[in-house]
Amino acid sequence: MNSRADNSLSDFQVRFAAAVNGAPADGLNTGDDRGIPLERRMDVYRNNVHASLIDALASAFSVVQKLVGEEFFRAMAREFLRMHMPRSRTLIGFGEEFPAFLDDFPPVATLAYLGDVARLECAWLRSYHAGNEGALGPQDFADVPEREMDGLVLTLHPGVQLFSSDFPVWSIWQSNQNGYDGPKVAQKPESVLMMRPKFAVELHLVDVATIVFVEALADGRMLGDAVEAGMKVGASFDPSRILGLFLSGGGFSRFHPTGMRGV
Amino acid sequence: MTYHSVFQPDPIPATAGVGLKPQHFRDILETKPAIGWFEVHPENYMGEGGSPHAYLTDIRSHYSLSCHGVGLSLGGVGPLDADHLYRLRDFVSRYEPGLVSEHLAWSAHDGHFLNDLLPLPLTDDALDLMVEHVDQMQEALGRQVLVENPSTYLTFKGETMKEADFLIALARRTGCKLLFDVNNVYVSARNHGFDAAAYIDAVPGSLIGEVHLAGHAVEVINGVELRIDDHGSEVVSDVWYLYERLIARVGPKPSLIEWDTNIPAWPVLFFEAQKADILMKQHDLVLGRRHGHE
Secondary structure, eight states, rough: OOOHHHHHEEEEEEEHHHHHTSSTTTOOOBBOOOSSEEEEEHHHHHHHHHHHHHHHHHHHHHHHHHHHHEEEHHHHHHHHHHHOOOOOOOOOTTHHHHHHHHHOOOOGTTTTTHHHHHHHHHHHHHHHHSSOOOOOOOOGGTTSSSGGGEEEEEEEEETTEEEEESSOOOHHHHTTTOOOOOOOOOOOOEEEEEEEEGGGOOEEOOOOOHHHHHHHHHTTOHHHHHHHHHHHHHHTTOHHHHHHHHHTTTTTEEEEEEEOOOO | OOOSSSSSSOOOOOSSSEEOGGGGGHHHHHOOOSSSSEEEGGGGGGSSHHHHHHHHHHHHHHSEEEEEEEESTTSSSSSHHHHHHHHHHHHHHHHHSSSSESSEEEEEEEEEEEEEEEOOOSSHHHHHHHHHHHHHHHHHHHHHHEEEEOOOOOTTTTTTTTTHHHHHHHHHHHOEEEEEHHHHHHHHHHHTOOOHHHHHHHOOOEEEHHHHHHHEEEEHHHHHHEOOOOOOOOOHHHHHHHHHHHHHHHHHEEEEEEEEEEEEOHHHHHHHHHHHHHHHHHHHOOOOHTTOOO
């Protein structure tokens, strides 16, 4: 590349980017302002950059925005941008650092659950954008002999997401969806399982035993072992109910038999 | 991941299209409106899978598609972002768009994406930089691309070219075509006090591969108007006049209505596109008569 071009244009873009982030715009060697102060012209770019990125965060973290209100959310998002401008040219995935930012942002210190609500929204987005793979239904298991079921290794669909929190994140999420008319949210830990049948993300409130069971499957352990792991955690763990949920929700994309007999 | 498209590349017709918005996915699939084509920002379809790809695949199976990038930062100093170029190539192989375009602008700096189309001083150096990057983009994608004129709010001392001349030189040196945004010409002309009609007349029709039309906002600062390109309303009548002037000279071109903020109900957007189609048909008849085709 022409090094002269690199130097002068590079210098220009350094100054311009600084001006977008709040530095004065003089020094950019701008032309005739035609009666509109330079800074007001520069404000159009400043606003385009920040408003569009704040809009992207508001859309990704709509429940967090509902919890703190739009005006507060936008001011908070602006603070987030000071440290976390996007690095990718697609905004899909932008805001992954937002939950940790909320954990440490002093003005929301009293809303201790906020970071976990944002984590739940991140998980929702991962499920929403996850790869497309086929989903197994009950008929796919028709030829598997009963005694070989425990030996199956099941591959979770990429849309499956798990999230456990010390806070009632599922209840908070539900109560902030349009048309919610349920009870008030009580403080308790909650775990959420997400699946994506037919491209719509579904959230299920599940117990810790289910989380242990799904994590065991995700680790590539055989179905029988995963059931056992779940049983150990919760006496009320009901594997047939959870398997039914996975089959109707498209939670498994593949299985392969290990040929090992169940225990 | 490399995608092997199920779609045949089909060209974008010289008729009206609209920018595809998720709010209209269902209307479009349920009513299959008689519209020539749709355009998307590939950056919105760079997730692995899920609903956005499912809808776009369905719509693509019924309509031609144009790919209008906003993230490559062709005017940014330093090398193009290789990751983004790969993702763009994947998008193009996945959907086989009829047209692929980007901007005379930069949108990233120092590893950060600024998500806006920022202006370049129109100098020989800037032209060299754009030529190098457009060459790279065309090579990476293995196809001709279009470059769009920006809407701007600032000009710079030391600029050596008018924007039209800059773009014409870029097209001649790289073999790219131009995406001619008539609203951007009008917005910039009003903001900087140049003659929009002269700009419209200066660009050879053979270099124009696509036209954009959109609405814009007007802000009054110290009693002076500043036009802001927000794609948030109907195309204003002055822009329709300029568009008519353009197609009267160069003939019908693929013409896109962009409406990205305050997004209206589908019929409103569809009607806006029909206006462009009607103008193109009228002028096609006039041109046909003039050239003795009747």
